[in-house]
Amino acid sequence: MTRTEPAPPAERDAQDRGEATPSVQAAQTRGPLKVAIVSPYGYPHPGGVNEHVRHTYEAMRRLGHDVWIITSKYGKERIDEGRVIRLGTGFAFPANGSMGRVTLGWRFKEQARQLLAEHRFDVLHFHEPLVPFLSPTVLDQSQTINVATFHAFGGFSPSYWVGKRFAGQLASKLHGRIAVSGAARHFISRYFPGDYRIIPNGVDLDRFADAEPFDEWRDGTINILFVGRFEERKGLIHLLKAYHRLRKRHVDARLLVVGSGPKAREYRRYVGLRQIRDVEFLGRVSDDAKARFFASADIFCAPATGQESFGIVLLEAMAAGVPIVASDIHGYKQVVQRGVQGLLVEPRNHRALAAALYTLANDPDLRHRMGEAGRARAPEYSWDRVTQQIVDYYHEVRERALA
Secondary structure, three states: OOOEEEOOOOOOOOOHOOOOOHHHHOOOOOOOEEEEOOOOOOOOOOHHHHHEEEEHHHHHHOOOOEEEEEEEEOOOOOOOOOEEEEEEEEEEEEEEEEEEEEOOOOOHHHHHHHHHHHHOOOEEEEEOOOOOOHHHHHHHHHHOEEEEEEOOOOOOOOHHHHHHHHHHHHOOOOEEEEEEHHHHHHHHHHHOOOOOOOOOOOOOHHHOHHHHHHHHHOOEEEEEEOOOOOHHHOOOOHHHHHHHHHOOOOOOEEEEEOOOOHHHHHHHHHHHHHHOOOOOEEOOOHHHHHHHHHHHHHEEEEOOOOOOOOOHHHHHHHHHOOOOEEEHHHHHHOOOOEEOOOEEOOOOOOHHHHHHHHHHHHHOOOOOHHHHHHHOOOHHHEHHHHHHHHHHHHHHHHHHHOO
């Protein structure tokens, strides 16, 4: 068991959702909490869940809470000091059209029991609490208040269908349940019915609002940006086909592709065989560089095919003031308002995608209006607001459990 320190540092109004949330004033009178955030995904390995963990960790500490992260070892990535506690070793495997994680280790139960007895946390906050075996082990040994956030969305899940027969007792130990969207709530409720509070993902407003564009990409050519993993469900192949159609219509555009993944060779080969011009494969980039690519973009495109519960990249585009073309899927249309911050098109339809990109590429006024609408909406999802809502929920759940 080793310890390291994490890297340094939307809510919508509850009334709008018809849900009760304790006031910020009430939360401030309740005092600081000692919280452990449990991630089964080998924090800080890149991914949406670990981004959520990092930002809420930082925001809770700014609010004065004593916060730790419990996670697994994974690969060679490490942070150097203090508040990350590692149990077991994580391994990757294909799941839900992406890559899942499983954590294995000796003496799991004993280590978890010792850890929890030593720290006496007020709240354990599990992200995807049923991902084997780190989260279920810690949850099984917990004697405190347990809260879980569910991020996933998809069709029928054989693992959940089988798991519900064995994990029902574990799920009953959860005092509070959060879903990042209505889509995520609908998905998990099929297997583990219960009351779920919707608290969305957030965005680092300052990073994306204040980023400087790259001078080399601001040459008058329309920049279309993609950010995501190179896997089928992210839909990059459909964007490449759509962009190919744009080039045939003599649109002066450039495609900036940020990311990596198992289909990288296939996508590069597709571009090379068709001699599609001005497709820039930029690989994985730092958070600061990613923000600068958003600042350099004229259009952001998210062509995912489905199984997306939310779409953090959409928030990043909105915070940067970039208009969006995205697939009309459950997890996306709860973030982007149709025709306001962007255009939504049928997934897997590269012709519709090309038509939407063509519309925005040829209408600078529409790009400006949609970009400003996104910039105005993004503060609803600031990490400080999201985290305050989570902390309010902790207090609400604790008061209910201890009453």
